[in-house]
Amino acid sequence: MIAPELRPPVPESAVWLNRRRIRSQAIILALCLWGVCAVDYATPGIFDRAGNIKFQDFIQFLISARLIAQGRAASLYDARVLNDQIAAITGSTNVYLEYYYGPQVALPFQALTGFSFLTQAGIWVALSLLIYFACVYLLWRTCSALRPYPRLVALCAVAYPPLFHFFVRGQLSVLILLCFTCAYLAFRARRDWLAGIALGCLAFKPQFLVAILLVLLFAQAWKLLVSMMLSAAAQLASTLIYFGPAVMRLYLSRLFHGAVHPDLAELIFSPIQMHSLRSFWALVIPWPAAVSTLYFLSSVAVIAIAGAVWKSCAPLPHRFSALILAAILVNPHLYVYDLLGMAPVFLLMAAWALNHQQHPSTPALRLLLYFAFMLPLFGPLSRWTHLQLSVAAFATLLCLIWRCSRRSSDASPLASGESGVV
Numbered sequence: 201m202i203a204p205e206l207r208p209p210v211p212e213s214a215v216w217l218n219r220r221r222i223r224s225q226a227i228i229l230a231l232c233l234w235g236v237c238a239v240d241y242a243t244p245g246i247f248d249r250a251g252n253i254k255f256q257d258f259i260q261f262l263i264s265a266r267l268i269a270q271g272r273a274a275s276l277y278d279a280r281v282l283n284d285q286i287a288a289i290t291g292s293t294n295v296y297l298e299y300y301y302g303p304q305v306a307l308p309f310q311a312l313t314g315f316s317f318l319t320q321a322g323i324w325v326a327l328s329l330l331i332y333f334a335c336v337y338l339l340w341r342t343c344s345a346l347r348p349y350p351r352l353v354a355l356c357a358v359a360y361p362p363l364f365h366f367f368v369r370g371q372l373s374v375l376i377l378l379c380f381t382c383a384y385l386a387f388r389a390r391r392d393w394l395a396g397i398a399l400g401c402l403a404f405k406p407q408f409l410v411a412i413l414l415v416l417l418f419a420q421a422w423k424l425l426v427s428m429m430l431s432a433a434a435q436l437a438s439t440l441i442y443f444g445p446a447v448m449r450l451y452l453s454r455l456f457h458g459a460v461h462p463d464l465a466e467l468i469f470s471p472i473q474m475h476s477l478r479s480f481w482a483l484v485i486p487w488p489a490a491v492s493t494l495y496f497l498s499s500v501a502v503i504a505i506a507g508a509v510w511k512s513c514a515p516l517p518h519r520f521s522a523l524i525l526a527a528i529l530v531n532p533h534l535y536v537y538d539l540l541g542m543a544p545v546f547l548l549m550a551a552w553a554l555n556h557q558q559h560p561s562t563p564a565l566r567l568l569l570y571f572a573f574m575l576p577l578f579g580p581l582s583r584w585t586h587l588q589l590s591v592a593a594f595a596t597l598l599c600l601i602w603r604c605s606r607r608s609s610d611a612s613p614l615a616s617g618e619s620g621v622v
Contacts, residue, residue, distance in 0.1 A: 217566055223352055229577075230359035237368060246290055246318060253290055255321035258370030260297050262320055263289075264306035265313055273303055273443050277450040289317055300454060303447050304439040305372070305404050321370045328366070328374040332540065333357065335374075335381040339544055342388060343551035353547070361577040366537035376405060376541035384520050384544055393427040400431020406455070408541075411503060411530035415523055418507030472583045475576055476534040477502070480591040483582050499530045502595065505602045514605035517548035522605075525598040529591065536576050546573060549601070561604050568597040 240248045248254050263285040267275050275281040279298045286295050312320040336357045340346055346353055357363070366373050379401045386395035402408045409432060416425040440448050471479045481494045506526035510519045524545050528534055549569055553562045575590035582588045 217570055219349070219352060222570075223355060226352070226355045226359040229361075230355065233359065233361065233364040237364060241368075247292075253292070253295060254318065255325065255368070255370030256295065257297075258321045258324060259286055259289065259295075259317060260299050261301075261306050261309045261324075261372075262312070262317055264299060264301075264303075265309035268303065268306055269310050269313055273447045274450065276303055276306070276447070277454045298454075301372075302404055302436075302439055302451055303443045304435065307442075325367055325370055331374045331378055332363065332543075335377050336543060336547070338381060338385060339547045342385070343547055345551040345554035346547065356546075356573070357543070360540075360543070360573065362536055362539035362542075365535075366540050369537055371535075371537045372404075373537045373540040376402065376408065376538060377543055380524060380541055380544050384516075384548075387516055387520065392424050396424045396427025397431040399424075400428040400433075401435065403432035403435045405538075406432075407531045407533055408527045411499070411506075411526045412523060414503045414530075415506045415510055415526050418503060419511040421510065472580050472588075473535050474533070475528070475536060475539060475579065475588060475590045475594070476531045477529050477591060477595075478532040479534075480588045483586045483588055495532070498595075502526050502529045502598065505598055509598075509602050509605045512605040514601075515552065517552050518601050518605050521545040521549055522598055522601050525594055525601070529594055529598070536579055539576055542572070545569075545597075549597075559604075561600055561607075565597075565600055565604075568593055568600060572597055 240250060241254055243249050246253060253259065260282065263282055264276050266285070267273060267281070272281075276299050279296075282299055283296055286292075286297065309320070309324075312323060315323070333354075336353070340350070340353050362373070365371075379398050382398035383395040386392070386398060399409075399412055402412070409428075413425065413428070416428070436448075471482050477498045478491070478495045481491045481498070485491050485494065503526055506522040509522035512519070521544070524542060528539070528542060531538070546569055549565060553559075553565050553569070556562055571593040572590065575593050579588060579590060
């Protein structure tokens with residue numbers, strides 16, 4: 201405990217973030233986001249008021265499930281087939297999509313192939329919302345400091361900007377949140393192997409696994425690393441057995457091509473919808489070689505910082521939040537709806553801040569959580585400013601967590617071996 205006369209001054213901006221103001225802003229934000237969604241989607245038919253396909257990204261999963269059901273899994277990675285199918289469903293040739301997911305991702309959607317596109321999309325987003333709020337609830341239940349504020353937590357969950365983007369696009373990002381939530385609950389129960397299995401399930405979006413694997417490798421968390429790799433390998437092996445080597449070669453070729461030539465896998469406005477280190481540098485610097493260099497160097501720094509946090513004796517919320525932030529920052533194709541996976545960071549670190557209100561880092565932590573929550577909403581402004589401020593907020597938040605973990609390590613020296621790894 202810090203003596204009153206030695207406590208650091210609390211910034212006025214941090215004092216301003218009281219519960220009443222946060223509640224008011226969350227209400228306004230939720231009404232604006234979902235009001236716009238209601239007006240935009242109120243038009244009958246497959247197109248919204250702006251002329252875009254409702255739940256546009258979901259259509260690729262619907263078509264992929266149909267192709268698999270027809271025994272045409274090899275056509276999943278034929279862009280011509282996919283876009284011909286889109287035109288047949290929508291009557292529009294203005295939409296162009298390529299399928300970058302593993303063939304196993306479309307398998308569950310075969311259960312919906314008997315319904316129309318909008319019915320399938322509606323079922324999926326309804327199920328996704330149930331999963332989202334169940335994850336928030338389970339995480340909230342682990343945060344004793346947040347239990348007195350269930351309504352405020354629920355309101356902030358509804359007002360979270362990536363949830364809006366996830367809903368209108370009909371994406372799969374809730375599965376990322378589900379994997380992170382299951383992993384965290386397993387860590388709390390001291391079931392490392394279960395946590396590794398949950399993290400390995402992220403193999404359906406391998407971009408998330410790269411940073412996590414390197415962080416755990418840096419932290420020498422061998423048991424967790426092995427269980428995660430076995431989980432990912434099991435998913436890929438079962439996919440190979442089910443679909444055969446020809447389809448897997450097509451998938452790996454598409455994945456490799458997208459990794460080597462990331463610009464070819466992005467639409468013209470993709471960088472302003474992305475919130476990771478690569479998109480940050482791509483907006484700031486017009487030279488691809490410099491972007492690649494800075495992206496690599498900053499990714500190495502992020503992985504090293506997250507690895508140091510994971511290896512420290514800091515509390516689990518700090519270590520797990522650092523792991524998620526590293527996965528997000530290093531991911532080269534992280535769109536705004538993928539930030540749904542950051543929900544555990546807000547809940548866990550907000551609870552820690554409430555439990556440690558006199559800690560020197562708490563005022564800065566509160567501000568960074570606020571900015572990390574809000575700034576993805578203003579991502580499109582980077583089209584003119586060429587600065588994605590959300591990425592700066594995420595990186596600064598990671599550095600602050602690292603600083604807190606160093607204080608914890610100084611206070612409680614870590615024993616040798618893996619004692620610091622949950």
